[in-house]
Amino acid sequence: MITQAAIATFDSLDLDCGVTLAPVDVAYETYGELNADKSNAILIEHAFSGNAHAAGDDGWWANMIGPGKGFDTDRYFVICSNVLGGCRGTTGPGSINPATGAPWAMTFPPITITDMVRLQKKLIDSFGITKLLAVAGGSMGGMQALEWAVAYPDSVRAALPIATTSRHSAQQIAFNEVGRQSIMADPDWNDGNYYDQRPPARGLSVARMVGHITYMSDESMRQKFGRRLRAGQNKFEVESYLQYRGSQFVDRHDSQGGFDANSYIYITRAMDSYDLTQRGSLPKLFENIKTRFLVMSFTSDWLYPAYQSLEVVSALRSRNCDVAYCSLTSQYGHDAFLVEVNEQTELVRGFLASTFREAVK
Amino acid sequence: MGVRDIYGRSDYAIIGDLVEHGTRVLDLGCGAGELLAWLKENKQVDGRGVEMVGADVQKAIASGVSVYQGDLEPALEDYPDHAFDYVILSQTLQQTRHPLQVLRSMLRISKRAIVAFPNFAHWRVRMSHLSSGRSPRTELFPYEWYDSPNIHFLTVLDFEHLAQKEGWKIERRVFLAGRRNVTILPNLMAEVAVYLFSAR
Known part of the structure; x- marks a missing residue:
């Protein structure tokens, strides 16, 4: 698989809040080859804590992207970039503010899902791609896929929003707020100014532990841990697992290091503030959309329950848009979109193939 | 090769003939999307x-057909008026909860409707009922009364009667017994009836 990893720098980016960021870096990776008429490009959107490294060794969606896989890199040119506000190479609160020469920290302007997509549009434009074959992603990635279709309907042939929503519910906001408060309650957070000292590792790891609970299901936790105790320790397996996940998030043992706590705050706020319906009812927003949709939800996903996908699907159908919807049976909760590979592979492969056939007609 | 030869469901072959080239088609209860895939091709x-059935929906989407997983009766409500040229309901009318509402919705969202249903007045059904004194069981109606998905039983005459009452214009009627066309006494001889009709 032909793979490239790079950072693109753009002169400026206008944000929803009125601030203009200048300059802006975007870390991205590409897999496969762009064809001559640039009609085979697929943009993959990562979820909350993801990064541009979607495929290849340790790629977060490596089981879905690659030669012969659902997103087949023998046929398609796949692009994935780190989101605005992130901490994996794209400009975010941990980046240096050119005006001060110090990290932005909490002076970084508030960002939105729309801003993230606006930056991705610059990246796609820089490839000379006028129309993406598809935009796909799960969870927060799905929100971006929806945003692409609404913001740039002529630039997206197909959208695959997976296990996602057009707006967070009170429950989703609530869990994110617990995560943010956990970080901010850590004295090491120091109002976000920790870049030259000890980061708020305890707060961030507790935030991540809460997150992991919401990504699983009652059933998957029962099967994975039950009430089993960790051998030789007076500790439940589930406690040990969550602690491991928390500390791994804070102090990853690969080259990337831990996740930035301020990015956690900025990105979760972007997710929580996202509400497509603020711009009009969903049927109104989808009025002139020509984009094809494949929407998927998972039966045991209680963080992004099926009804949220169905709100989108129902609105699309009310506009007679070309939409396929499937509720996949899984016990893995929200994690299912990363775990249930076989079924998604078949669906994605067939959907993309028929979209591509139409595209080259 | 016709649809019949590919899928062996005689009503598919007829429906394949009824649908015009380059039109917009909605298939209700489309299974794994074989008919739609054929019509597309x-x-x-x-x-x-x-x-409704997830496994079928997955097969359909995997074959490139856009299928919505859901209950067809509420699903009909979402579509806008005149969204399609044809809405197809094959072998499912007798399983719907509110058949008349379904048929009316079909004509709301589409210029024309195509309905195929098993004829409850076929002579074998009548014989089975008369001779056994029990709920009829035939090849067309193979279920025990307690596990049958069929909840509304209708005949060719019933449909004709309803169409007249509702003022629908029946544009084509096709009656089938196995793979043969039935030309006489359809209410007695037809196993499956296929109607193409529109609002007047």
Whole structure:
């Protein structure tokens, strides 16, 4: 698989809040080859804590992207970039503010899902791609896929929003707020100014532990841990697992290091503030959309329950848009979109193939 | 090769003939999307489907057909008026909760409707009922009364009667017994009836 990893720098980016960021870096990776008429490009959107490294060794969606896989890199040119506000190479609160020469920290302007997509549009434009074959992603990635279709309907042939929503519910906001408060309650957070000292590792790891609970299901936790105790320790397996996940998030043992706590705050706020319906009812927003949709939800996903996908699907159908919807049976909760590979592979492969056939007609 | 030869469901072959080239088609209870895939390939239709069974929906989407997983009766409500040229309901009318509402919705969202249903007045059904004194069981109606998905039983005459009452214009009627066309006494001889009709 032909793979490239790079950072693109753009002169400026206008944000929803009125601030203009200048300059802006975007870390991205590409897999496969762009064809001559640039009609085979697929943009993959990562979820909350993801990064541009979607495929290849340790790629977060490596089981879905690659030669012969659902997103087949023998046929398609796949692009994935780190989101605005992130901490994996794209400009975010941990980046240096050119005006001060110090990290932005909490002076970084508030960002939105729309801003993230606006930056991705610059990246796609820089490839000379006028129309993406598809935009796909799960969870927060799905929100971006929806945003692409609404913001740039002529630039997206197909959208695959997976296990996602057009707006967070009170429950989703609530869990994110617990995560943010956990970080901010850590004295090491120091109002976000920790870049030259000890980061708020305890707060961030507790935030991540809460997150992991919401990504699983009652059933998957029962099967994975039950009430089993960790051998030789007076500790439940589930406690040990969550602690491991928390500390791994804070102090990853690969080259990337831990996740930035301020990015956690900025990105979760972007997710929580996202509400497509603020711009009009969903049927109104989808009025002139020509984009094809494949929407998927998972039966045991209680963080992004099926009804949220169905709100989108129902609105699309009310506009007679070309939409396929499937509720996949899984016990893995929200994690299912990363775990249930076989079924998604078949669906994605067939959907993309028929979209591509139409595209080259 | 016709649909009949590919899928062996005689009503598919007829429906394949009724649908015009390059039209917009919605198939209700589309299963794994075989008919839609065939129509897409051979008649270049813009096809959509609705199906309840997840495994079928997955097969349909994997074959490139846009199918919505859901209950067809509520699903009908979402579509805008006149969204399609044809709405197809094959072998499912007798399983719907509110058949008349379904038929009316079909004509709301589409210029024309195509309905195929098993004829409850076929002579074998009558014989089975008369001779056994029990709920009829035939090849067409193979279920025990307690596990049958069929909840509304209708005949050719019933449909004709309803169409007249509702003022529908019946544009084509096709009656089938196995793979043969039935030309006489359809209410007695037809196993399956296929109607193409529109609002007047």
